Amino acid sequence: MVVDLWMLDKKEQEKVTLLTELANSDEMILPVSELMDRLDWSKYKVLENARALNGDIQVVMATTDDTLLISDDSKTIYLDDRYLGNVDGIISYYIKNSVYWQFTLDVLNETMKSYEHFALQHAISAGTVSNIKQTLNERLAKYNLTITPNYHFEGNEMYLRSMLFHIMMRWDVVTQTDKIRDIVAREPIFKDLRINASALTNSRSLVIQQFLAISLVRARLGHFINSAPVRETLVNFDELDDRAQWLITEWQAMLERQGISMTNAKEESVQLLYILYLNNIRIDTDWMTNVTKRVKKRLNDFIFKLENLYFDCFNTELEEEELANLRRHLFATIIRSFGDSDDLFIPERFSSIDVATLYPVVHEFTNAAMKIFRQDMGITNLSDNFLYDKLVVTFLNDLAFDKMFKPIVVNVNMQQYPSANRVLQEMIKSVSRYEIVFTENTTKNADLVISNFQANVEPRNKFEWTALPTSRQWHQFEQRLGEISISKLNKTSIL
Structure with missing residues (x-):
């Protein structure tokens, strides 16, 4: 769980867990039993949190519509995805109203007078306030921070x-x-x-x-x-x-x-x-x-090693503009590698699982770069999540990985809906990360076929769409694009 969510009490954490699960789902109709299995929760716990979460979404979104509608027999939850995309907005609402956060702010400003005074302000018991402080101290201990008996931060x-x-x-x-x-x-x-x-x-x-x-x-x-x-x-x-x-x-x-x-x-x-x-x-x-000279040396050493890694992997050299961008964008990471790092508090933007699926080559290149950072250069004070995130973002922005790949050939042939062909082609070109070319030949040249009538195409390379794809269909298509892209590499030693 990300560090921020310990600012929430157990009930809010459970609702965030359910919200995240639902927001990541491609289905709009979910059996309660499936959620029980995914979350390892009882039926009562799933339904209780679903009802509470639905009410909170209505408050945050200022709507009377149900985002989570439970069937009469309590066996199915129907989702309205209009409001499920705003996960951060819901979490922000919970944190703003959390007594853990209010307690933290009072300690930050050193305005905390006593358990009793805080309890009176927030309509809770003094015992609850004592438990809040104890819980926060347990969670802060791993970051060398504590709340003292006189309600000050120390560390x-x-x-x-x-x-x-x-x-x-x-x-x-x-x-x-x-x-x-x-x-x-x-x-x-x-x-x-x-x-x-x-x-x-x-x-x-x-x-x-x-x-x-x-x-x-x-x-x-x-x-x-x-x-x-x-x-x-x-x-x-x-x-x-x-x-x-x-x-x-x-x-x-x-x-x-x-x-x-x-x-x-x-x-x-x-x-x-x-x-x-x-x-x-x-x-x-x-x-x-x-x-200092130490910072310059560490930055230049890392860039030099990345340059060699890139050549070893792809048999081509980085251009001067790419090297200059790497220096500029990795500068902060190198600064952070000296002394105590605060990277534990920086939210992860890219999941390694997602990157491995969508950008398999970049994922492997990043892992190789992390190994250099850790083993060759001996830098260990940055967390894996932080370092991976920073390197992935930098490499995606600064390195021209696309020039390492031959184009992926796609045939779009919707016989029953020919007007959809051009729409789908434009959609694929506009949102795909890969170089795509289109062909009318369905069997000889095409790596992937989007159609609803050819039977002589390898099943995993054929997508039987009848209209614009659903989110799940598009995800499957992107996964296959990623797999095919690996075979399109001019040199594949990295994989």
Whole structure:
């Protein structure tokens, strides 16, 4: 379970489990017995959570429609997929209303007075509040964090800020720090970041604003980040480029205006550039000038090894543009590989199972690159999920894997519905990741046939569609495309 979901109590976690299962289903009619088997739940548990989840979706979506309709005999659940796609919206609703999250915010702001006071505010018992704290401490222990008897966070400050930041940004629960974000937004430093940084999108602007807001909350309360990773990754202040020096100086001045001592403000302000680089936000700084020789060497070594791996796998060299993009996009991952990493709190965007199905070659190349990172370079402090995710995204964006493949030949021949042929061809071309060419020859040249009448085609390469495909039919087609693509590789040593 992702780290964020421990902010939910058991009932909400169960509803999220059911919601995720239903959202991933290709069927709109599901036997209750099938859900019992998939989730290892009793019939009562499935039905109870289905009814509760349906009510919650109605609240979040402001509708009276039933997304989950239980049959009269309680044996079948009928789904309306109009609202099932917004899984994140439902989870955000649960987290915003979770007493675990409210308790966490009170501890963050150090406004917690007593179990009794919190219990009175949230209409629960003091014993329940005690259990909330105990549960949170059990879950936080693996991240070197704890809630002290006087209701303060204690432990790795970088972990704490990263945890809160990723929960707030991932689940859109940033409103609790709006007042602090307003202070940050009015400061000259942030106005400059927003106006002058050409690569700073609105979303990245919010990322910076939110992290600075959390940092300001913690600094005001006298909590500061350990600067050891900064010293390992960034050169001394007087060696930084002018832009970086300006950023740090302005952040220090802002902290001092908020009542933080000059000594602490100076120590804390050095973290700003480090945090920006961790998030791959370079904002017009000369980033290769600002990092230490160790960082440069580790980055260049990894790029060199990737270049060799690519040649060994595909018998072709990476182009200069591809190498430059790799350096730029792997920079943050290399920075994060020094010191304590906060990657445990960063949500996984790509499942290795999904990537292996949809992009089998990229999956294997990523695994080979991870092996280099771990074994050849001896870097072990980044979690497997985080590293896989970062590398997959980078490789998909920066490397031209398509040039390694011969085209996949597809025949679309809907005899009963000839007008659908062109529609299906355009659909396949527009959403497919592979190079597709179409042929009218159904048996000689075609790798795949979409038709409803030929009998002399290998069954696994024939798709008997009578109209636009269902989601399940399309998934089966994509799976087969992935399998065929492997045979189209010019060189297949990687597999």
